[in-house]
Amino acid sequence: MRWDSQRADSDPQQALLGLDGLVRSVRSPEFAGVTFHEVRARSVLNRVPGQSAVPFSWTVNPYRGCSHACAYCFARNTHTYLEFDAGRDFDTQVVVKINAPEVLARQLKRPSWRREHVAMGTNTDPYQRAEGRYRLMPGIIRAFAESGTPFSILTKGTTMSRDIPLLRSVAGDVEVGLGVSIALLDRELQRRVEPGTPSPQARLELVRRLRDAGLPCGVMIAPVLPGLTDSTEQLDALLAEVAEAGATSATVLALHLRPGAREWYAQWLAREHPELVDGYRKIYGRGSYAAAGYRRVLAARVGPLLRRHGFARDRGEASHRIPTPREAEVVPEQMTLL
Secondary structure, three states, X not given: OOOEEEEOOOOHHHHHXXXXXXXXXXXXXXXXXXXXXXXXXXXOEEEOOOOOOOOXXXXXXXXXXXXXXXXXXXXXXXXXXXXOOOOHHHHHEEEEEOOHXXXXXXXXXXXXXXXXXXXXXXXXXXXXXXXHHHOOHHHHHHHHHHHOOOEEEEEOOHHHHHHHHHHHHHOOOOOEEEEEEOOOOOHHHHHHHOOOOOOHHHHHHHHHHHHHOOOOOXXXXXXXXXXXXXXXXXXXXXXXXXXXXXXXXXXXXXXXXXXXXXXXXXXXHHHHOXXXXXXXXXXXXOOOOOOHHHHXXXXXXXXXXXXXXXXXXXXXXXXXXXXXXHHHOOHHHEXXXX
C-alpha cells in the first residue's frame, strides 16, 4: 500500500485539530477521501462513567472515527471533542493510536490493575478497514492475554478473520467474548445506510468461521431502523440466517439517535426516504430514544422470533458476555433473550 504523508507541522490545518500527540496525517488511494491522523497516545484504557448501565467498566478504542460511515452511528458526537464534525469528518478523519498495544501493555502491568473485563467496539470499530494496514489488534489481544485480563470485541469488520488463530489461542488463558453486528440483510439498503461496511453475508461468514474455530460469537441485530428493517418478515429472515451461522446468542436493539447521530441520520432519511420523516418525528420526538409504544411493539414482535430460532435460553446459561454498545445504556431499550 502506498501512503502519501505529511508532517504534523507542515499543514496549517493541523494546528486546528484537537489532537494530542499527532505524528502525521496519512492518505492513500486505497482509502479514497479518508485521512488517517496517527497519534501517540498517553493512555488507551478508559473507565466507563459509573452512571452507565453497560455491563463493563473499561474500554479500549484504538481508533476514533470510522470509515464504516454508518449513517446511524451512535458515536458520531464524540468526534466533536477533537474539533471535527459529527458528520462527514467522522467518516473520513480517522484517528489512529499507533502505539496502542505498547501503551496498553504498560497499563495492564500496573500493580493497581485488577484484571477487570475490558470491552472493545463500544465507540468505534477496532476492525474497521484501517486495521488491515495498522495491525493494532494482535498486540492489544496479546496484552490482554499476557496480563490475564478478560476482554470482548464487537465488530462489523471481517478483518477479525485474520486474528481467529490468535483469539483461539488466548481463549485458553482468558475469557474472550466476541460479537458481530448485523443490522439487516438487504444489500441495497446496506450500501446506502452503512456504505463502508462488509456485506451482511460476509459478516455471517465471519460468525461461521468464529464458531468453527470453537469461539463463542453472538450477533447484535442493531440498530433496528423503524420503517426500514423492523417488519416481522425482515427480522425473521435475519434471525434465521444468524441461527444458521451458529451464533451463540442474538440481541436486538432499536435505533436511538443521540446528538450528532440524530442530525446526520435525519439528513440521510430526508434524502433517501422522505416518506418516513413524519413517522420518525412521532417515534423520536425531540429525544434520543424511540417512544415506549414503539419499543413495546418491537419487543412483542421480536420475542417469538428469538424463541423460534433458538435464542430464548435462560440468561443464566450464557457463558460469555457480548459487548453491548452504548445505545443499550437505557435498559428498556434493550430486548435481549440469551
